[in-house]
Amino acid sequence: MSKPVLISIPVSNLGRSVQMLLEEKGVDYEFETASPHSDAVNAVHPLGKVPALRHGELTLCESEAMARYIDKVFDGPKFFPEDPTLCAKVDQWVSLHNTAFDTSMIRQYVLGYVLPKMAGKEPNREQIDASLPIVKKHLAVLESALEGGFLVGDSLTYADLANFPTLAYLPDFPESAEMLKEFPNVVAYIDAIGARESAKKTQPRRG
Ligand SMILES: N[C@@H](CCC(=O)N[C@@H](CS)C(=O)NCC(=O)O)C(=O)O
Known part of the structure; x- marks a missing residue:
């Protein structure tokens, strides 16, 4: 194949x-x-x-x-667990990411900076400001889920791979960088997953 x-x-x-x-x-x-x-x-x-x-x-x-x-x-470790309970939890966190966290953190907040910049314009303050309370609420949800270091069980699953690339943008933007000071579990998670080879190899260029 x-x-x-x-x-x-x-x-x-x-x-x-x-x-x-x-x-x-x-x-x-x-x-x-x-x-x-x-x-x-x-x-x-x-x-x-x-x-x-x-x-x-x-x-x-x-x-x-x-x-x-x-x-x-493909062979290799499984990122959607065989166990139905654990797999349902992975599905839950992927869905929360795709339907809520991605929208608040990337589509509304980060792209409120990035898309105007690409067009040579100023950040979309209205869009950014509207997103901030929602981003904070979503970070609080993740903060309490990340006590154990992974979103599901005690090893990396696709729940983490779905959520990490979104969270990894937050230290690069001013309001979210400030907000992260209140969420130490999220910061430790960004650092820990960011240290993996898979994260280093896929790191987008900054700027
Ligand atoms: N639900 C889709 C979302 C894909 C998506 O929104 N991709 C963004 C880039 S991260 C995109 O292509 N945006 C351009 C557009 O929406 O027109 C997925 O999980 O793959």
Whole structure:
């Protein structure tokens, strides 16, 4: 079977989750850089978003679908546990990330800085300010869940790989960097997962 090809951009938090999984499992893969709504992405993803995945005849969109497929098809440690209780908890944290934390932390807060900057404009203060209480509430949820160092059980799962790339952006922006001082478990988590080889290899360039 051919190598899987992950189509994304290095700054995509959702693409980084899937790429970290490939790294953690030791899969031989290719990374194809293609922006959202480019021809290469539109050919695979019906909404033109990244990440997208090609593996032989299979094309996939949605980061969690890719992660589940990769975890099943390739050898290496499992990141969706066999145990139904633990696996349900992984699903819970992936869903909380994809439906709430990603929205508040990335789409509303971080992109409130990044998208205007790319267009040579000032940060979108209204959007940033509106996101801050929600980001804080979401960090408080994670803070109490991270007493044990991982979101589920006592080892790395896809729950961590889904959430880490989003949290890793927060020290780089002023209000969230300040906010993190109240959330030591989250800071320790960002540092610990950030020290893994899979995080170092997928670290997007800053600036
Ligand atoms: N639910 C999708 C979300 C993908 C997504 O929103 N990707 C962002 C980049 S991180 C994107 O392509 N944004 C461009 C757009 O929404 O037009 C997934 O989990 O893969």
